[in-house]
Amino acid sequence: MVGFGKMGRIRADSVKGHADVKVTKVFDSYDTSPCEYQRAATAQEIIDDPDIDAVFVCLPNHLNKDTTISALRAGKHVFCEKPPAFNAAEVREIQAAEIAAGKVLMYGFNHRHHDAVVKMHELIRSGRYGKILWMRGRYGKSVDNNYLNTWRANQKLAGGGILIDQGIHMLDLFLYLSKGSFDEIHALVSSRYWNIADVEDNVFAIMRDSNTGVEASLHSTMTQWRHLFSIEVFLERGYMVLNGLKTSSNSYGDEELTVALNRSTAPAATWEDEERFKYHTDNSWDREADAFLHAITGGQGATIGTSEQALQVMDVIDRIYSNKRRESSQLYDTLNGGR
Secondary structure, rough: EEOOHHHHHHHHHHHOOOOOOOOOOOEOOOOOOOOOOOEEOOHOOOOOHHOOOOOEOOHHHHHHHHHHHHHOOOOOOEEEEEEOOOOOOHHHHHHHHHHHHOOOEEEEHHHOOHHHHHHHHHHHHOOOOOEEEEEEEHHHHEEOHHHHHHOOOOOHHHHHHHHHHHHHHHHHHHHHHHHOOOEEEEEEEEEEOOOOOOEEEEEEEEEOOOOOEEEEEEEEEEEEEEEEEEEEEEEOOOOEEOOOOOOOOOOOOEEEEEEEEHHHHHHOOOOHEEEEEEEEOOHHHHHHHHHHHHHHHOOOOOOOOOOHHHHHHHHHHHHHHHHHHHHHHHHHHHOOOOO
């Protein structure tokens, strides 16, 4: 485990129940207190250890790319938290190292593994509800002044703000559930409350896949004041609405999925037509660990959280951020009389 803060500890707990897995060393530059595992003096000590087969990268964002590449070049399988890097071009650098190493690389797009999302994916793939027409996602959290003292409030360390920190999960779900891409994107990116340079506190984005016609809207925010997770998928013959996300803090409320076939009573579904599924346990970490370990031992490689999927979501993030740069340039021109 390279990085043994909150996420490193969660990942260690998710794998240690497997009979054929042993967490041998952990490294964290901030916490060196005794723990149940041997502490390495540096991250490189773990990467260079010939007895270690796989490395979990659970570090601040700016360290993800280089640590992943180093571990791959050392012949390690790698699981890395999101974001994979700061932009799509950097992900392509990682992919080159992945191909050369011939090792498993998987990224922690954890929301794919929540029970309600697994159910949604199965229902969409069944074809019973027809093709996806549109999706709408809202993902928000509240932060306080302590946030300003963390690495997440530093663009050089984080790569951006709420979009790359949290909104990336919603974008990944859009891509995962629609099995498509978005080639038309319009976005508003701002930091009007916390006023941190290049660390946005709100993003409104509208996207379309020109091949399928699927449209999606995203609001990613750190001025929600009460944590919120909501994703809606409307299809030709029905809809699926997931409100809440089961987490250890329960700050996003109950994880409840509502599903209905529409046109069951023309012209629309009624409340009585809806099925509701509530999920009381967060199985996502164990399910994700199982997927990574199976990718290694099964010889099939990663099929979920792949570098190609990471590239796809980072390409969308690049274009959302490019909207910010373009709008800032236009505002500058306007304020300066069009010069």
